[in-house]
Amino acid sequence: MDYAYTLWILTLPVAMFLTIGLSGDRLKSNAAGILGTAGLAVIAALSWFTAFSYFGSGLPESGFQPVIAAQTTWLAFTETLVIHLGILLDPLSVMMLVVITTVSLMVHIYSLGYMHGERGYNRYYAFLSLFTFSMLGLVVATNIFQMYIFWELVGVSSYLLIGFYYEKPSAVAAAKKAFIVTRFADLGFLIGILLLSFNTGTFDFAALNDMSGSAIAQPVTTVFMGLSVSTWAMLLIFMGGAGKSAMFPLHIWLPDAMEGPTPVSALIHAATMVVAGVYLVARLFPVYHFAAPDSLEVIAWVGSFTSLFAAVIACTQLDIKRVLAFSTLSQIGYMMVALGVSGYGDEGVGYMASLFHLFTHAFFKALLFLGAGSVIHAVHSNLMTDMGGLRKYMPLTHLTFLIACLTIAGVPPLSGFFSKDEILVAAFEHNKVIFAVQWFVAGLTAFYMFRLYFNIFWNSDPHYHHTPHESPPTMTGPLLFLAAASVLAGFVPFHDFVTTDGKPLETEFHTLVAVPSVLIGLAGIALAWWMYARKNSRPESVAQTLHGLYSAAFRKFYIDELYLFITHQLIFRFISRPVAWFDRHIVDGTMNLIGNTTVSVSVAIKKMQSGELQWYIWYFTSGVLVLTLILLYLN
């Protein structure tokens, strides 16, 4: 089957970016939005078409095989280390194509209403196109270096979009923070790539993931500081993934990234870019599994810790977007856990579950963000203290938000239930401690989501300056679509499509896992209802009882302060400033000293050039005498 048309999936967004970006203000803003949205609709259609033709062609004997749809040499480092730019189609990337283009299309449509009348509307659509391009390029990468290239590009589009309101200092700071933190993580990624590629002699995923090949054999056996080189490399690569996916302790940028426009948060910081880390680990999963099992263990624990940590913080935040941001962290933690505990082949439940959760999460989290955007659009505030009782004013938003909350809480038969359940099953089979943590986090998730829900849509009315009203159809349309997707996505026979080896996976229903997880979810909802459904003093008294934990969680466990200390105090004040001083005063001082010495010496010996003949004679004769004596002495 010829997939050459998939090239259009990459070229169209670039074309849109250039058209909208270069035309500047000459393009009417509505035109820019419609152009961008229409372009994206085409891309989404192409992606769906690709997916249908890829999965619909019938399952071959040996499972779904990767297809290289297009490939060109971009840069050659050495004979073997060559960067190709290409399009790789396999179950994983096709699934991602569908997710990204669908969510992106919804966000584009939604933005037509949400961003209406904003300054920089064109710029917004140009950046969205750039982002879509980078993200699509990332998922179809045929080799790890192509992935790194697009990885950086999504980073910069994220920077540009977070800083969209560039006149707002907090947005500028957040954008900077996001870029620098992920950049730091990318340094790890880069070094990981260097290590891996040097030892295997290739960037290609196909060669790296080929376990029968010899590429990976050498770094597995080479040991450096107690761990094999492959483990080091994969850990460093995971560091890149952890930065992009905001895993603890590199998570600090994500909550701040909520300074960007809300649709951007939905697209980039919930559904697509932040799961790039998960995608990265999944993409290299065979290498992780066979060549660096230790690093998988690390991934599982990091994921588990992040999910717990973020869930606790989410219970205390007041800014609704931040609650959602921490919720995202927590859910990505789930995905990481699932990858970390997964096996290969028939035991690859975790892998499948992780990507399944990625798939469903993209829809319901985008829905949550867009719903939150709709609310923010109506009340002009991010704080849940300014909201309440909105169900009367915004029925559609309310309905879709409720569906999303039920989905993330894992209430059957919504999609979140299925994917989370598979993760818990995988964790249960691998490690009981991780399972317990994830089970508890499931309860917390239900609690904080419904805390949010009740605070926004129930509780008592604050005094609105003007009555909130339902958003326009360009915004509610995507909400309804995504709500439908959240409900139905769970019924996709995911285990037939996306598995470690391309072959369908037999999954069974574990009552022992499913029932308790549903129960704790319902318990969380009940607790939230008890505390927040009506205005009362219960939240305060609970906060009083758990005073220390509450305030620590409210301050996000002081991680931001720690980072601030490290960057401002240590790096700026104790490295950068002394370096600048050293350069000015010591290095440059030395150069000036040389110059000044020359000048002062010449000033000093200028006296000798007195013009007084008698002194000259005196110097001359003494010189001659001394020389004569020396010569005599030498002879």
Added chain:
Amino acid sequence: MNLQSEIPLEYMIVLSTAVFFIGLVGVVIRRNLITMLMGIELMLNAVNINFVAFNHYLFPHRLEGHFFALIVMAIAAAEAAVAIALIINIYRKFSTVSVDDVDELKY
């Protein structure tokens, strides 16, 4: 009568060295232009003594040393004439013949 047997060369050299350094000291330490000029003349004469003496003792059959002494004398005479002319001019302009007071060209 053979002078060579009576006065050794060393005596001549000692004499000329003495004259030379007397002249030198005169030039270096005196501030009076006339005295300095006299010092220079002394030094020139010391050289003349050397010329003549070496010529006589080392190359008795040649005359270059003597001639050279004569040339030095001629030059010394010319030099003294120029120098004294300069000194007179300086005296007219500055009303002094002390070198310390004539430093207009310095710096």
Added chain:
Amino acid sequence: MNPLLYLLIIPGLTVAGITLVKDMKQVRLVAAVGMSLQLLWSFVLLYWFYQLRAAGHTEEMLFVSSTTWYEAFNIQYKFGVDGVSMAMILLTSIVTFAGIFASWQVAVLTREFFISLIILAGGVFGFFISLDLFTMFLFYEVAVIPMYLLIGIWGSGPKEYSAMKLTLMLMGGSALLMVGLLGIYFNSAPDGGPLTFDLTEIARIHIPRDAQLFFFPFTFVGFGILGALFPFHTWSPDGHASAPTAVSMLHAGVLMKLGGYGCFRVAMYLMPEAAHELAWIFLILTTISVVYGAFGAIWQKDLKYINAYSSVSHCGLVLFALLMMNETATTGAILQMISHGLMTALFFALIGMIYGRTHTRMIHEMGGLMKVIPFLSVVYVIAGLASLGLPGLSGFVAEMTIFVGSFQHTDTFHRVATLVAASSIVITAVYILRVVGVLLLGPVKNEHFHELKDALWFEKLSGVTLVVSIAAIGLAPLWLSNLIREPLGQMLHHLIN
């Protein structure tokens, strides 16, 4: 006639033309036409070069011609280019072209300004096409000396001090270089026979090891001073800060590349054994340069100082990669020279344009420029992104080639040096984003800034030329990489054995 000579004749005629015309408008018109021709001719040469290679001319240098200049010492005008010098010529003509338009509004002594500028550029062209050490040195001096006048007369701030410092330090470098070159010359015929300054011929013979060890540091440091080798880089911040826009552009963009090019072409290529034995010392110094420059840049408050320190860091990376002595890293080094040349020229051009509007270079006195001068600000962001190594722009290609290349060494020393140098990409991001954040974003800080006018046509032309070049390399780097790599195999073979 050798087509390379036109690279010297065109600037010569331009200078002559400038002396003949009447007023400022005509002067800059002549300069612009001359340098456009030069740019055009560089592309023609590139095309020609490819044609000859395709036609099977595999010799090391193309367009070689030689005329005896002074027979007694066997000094010749010998010209010729390979892929590396071709790339440098391209860089020089692009930066010069952009520089002319960036200095469109020089009102004081316009004629003299353009004459000096073009002489400087001519010196650089001469340097890159020379194959004779003596003429190479001659053109090197021709390029350095006008710098004194350009900074001393048309500069700003403590210009006399800066000009003096820059010239003296570079002259100090020349003095070391002279010793090194003469050392090479007098050892160029170890088995008897006539001594020679001819680069290609010296490369064929073997300079005695002791002589190499003695003269290598002279040559390397001599060129290294121009390449901002730590700790001899301090002329760069002061010099750049005081220099007028086009001079900063040419100096950081092109002249500093003479250092890297010389280090490679002369010091390392002709004295391979010494290069091998002494590489570790200079590797340490350059690694320091890379990180130190980046840290230094964080704390600066003056735009030009920030960029000067950033240049120290980036040029450090050039020498760093050269000293890795393998094909990939060296390709990366040359790519980095070109990439840095273009983007630093762009930076200095923009700083000049911004300074021309706001009359300050202190970043804290500005803010929110994105809103008032969007064109310049967007281009500044692009330059910044190129500088911090965004894929799709030239910096990424160069840096990645360098890091992949340096990582081919398996010993701990080289690995650690590579990791330290690689960490600079994070620090670079910090200072670039800091400047972008403070300077361009945020609310408009000064009420008067609302009256600022965005870029004029010549400024746009200057900026767009550089941006397009940067993007062209960043998007499709393979042609440039192959052009550079093609002669390196043979040269490095010589270097490694």
